[in-house]
Amino acid sequence: MKLCTLKFFLRALKMLVPVTNLAAIKRSGISPVHCAAAGAHPQCLELLIQAGFDVNFMLDQRIRKHYDDQRKSALYFAVSNGDLSSVKLLLGAGALPNQDPVNCLQIALRMGNYELISLLLRHGANVNYFCRVNPLHFPSALQYTLKDEVMLRMLLNYGYDTKRCFDCPHGDKVHHFCTFEGWTPTVIKDTMVSPQCWWYDLNHAGERRPPGNKRSLQGAGEMA
Numbered sequence: 001m002k003l004c005t006l007k008f009f010l011r012a013l014k015m016l017v018p019v020t021n022l023a024a025i026k027r028s029g030i031s032p033v034h035c036a037a038a039g040a041h042p043q044c045l046e047l048l049i050q051a052g053f054d055v056n057f058m059l060d061q062r063i064r065k066h067y068d069d070q071r072k073s074a075l076y077f078a079v080s081n082g083d084l085s086s087v088k089l090l091l092g093a094g095a096l097p098n099q100d101p102v103n104c105l106q107i108a109l110r111m112g113n114y115e116l117i118s119l120l121l122r123h124g125a126n127v128n129y130f131c132r133v134n135p136l137h138f139p140s141a142l143q144y145t146l147k148d149e150v151m152l153r154m155l156l157n158y159g160y161d162t163k164r165c166f167d168c169p170h171g172d173k174v175h176h177f178c179t180f181e182g183w184t185p186t187v188i189k190d191t192m193v194s195p196q197c198w199w200y201d202l203n204h205a206g207e208r209r210p211p212g213n214k215r216s217l218q219g220a221g222e223m224a
Contacts, residue, residue: 013044017051029060033090037077042085045074055095070101079104084115091123103129109144109151117154127158 013032025031033053036045049055058072071077075095078086091097097104097120105125108116121127130140142165145152156162 009041009044010047013047017047025057029063031057031074033057033074034059034077037074037083037086037090038081040078040081040083040086042083042089045086045089049089049093055090055093056099058099072101073099073104076100076102076104076107079107079116079120082111082113082116084113084119087116087119091119095123097123097125098129103140105129106140106144109141112144112148112151114150114154117151121154121158127155128161128164130164 020032031053033045033048033055034057036042036048055074057074064070064072069076071080073095075087075090075097076099078090103126105117105120105127106129108120127141141155141160145155
């Protein structure tokens with residue numbers, strides 16, 4: 001059944017491609033390439049590429065707003081699906097890997113897909129990409145490689161800038177815990193806990209803390 005459906009899609013696509021109005025595609029804000037990548041149809045994608053459709057056509061803003069990650073490229077759809085065949089076709093046809101707000105490489109790292117990671121890196125994916133969710137520029141890729149030596153080595157081999165891990169734009173100044181700059185729906189916020197709370201928990205594990213008993217860091221230190 002699936003094979004019959006695919007053959008039907010290919011046959012229909014072959015008939016539609018010659019009469020497709022490129023201006024109409026631009027007005028619609030979405031390309032058939034996006035549809036083929038989103039549906040994980042590499043055969044259809046290959047046909048569209050051979051017909052000269054632009055693999056770097058970006059979704060219009062009115063379409064992107066329906067996705068929390070604000071995805072733009074057909075490549076992002078293919079990477080999100082873990083569709084290695086479609087990713088190879090798109091990159092081979094000149095798809096740019098760094099066009100989306102959330103980098104395609106970060107999606108592959110989150111999936112732990114070595115083949116996708118290697119393929120994206122070989123085609124110029126930005127290994128030092130970071131999400132602009134706060135004033136820091138800690139490389140976002142690192143969070144997915146801390147427990148995976150293979151992925152970490154792959155990043156290091158492609159120029160991962162380890163110095164950024166130790167660079168804080170605040171310097172020696174006080175960090176403002178209540179400042180969240182640029183959070184988006186696709187980012188999980190850290191739970192901000194006061195130093196008193198975690199110090200007390202670490203040093204008084206197993207004790208029941210009396211309700212409403214607010215202790216200062218200094219007072220807790222004296223008790224210890």
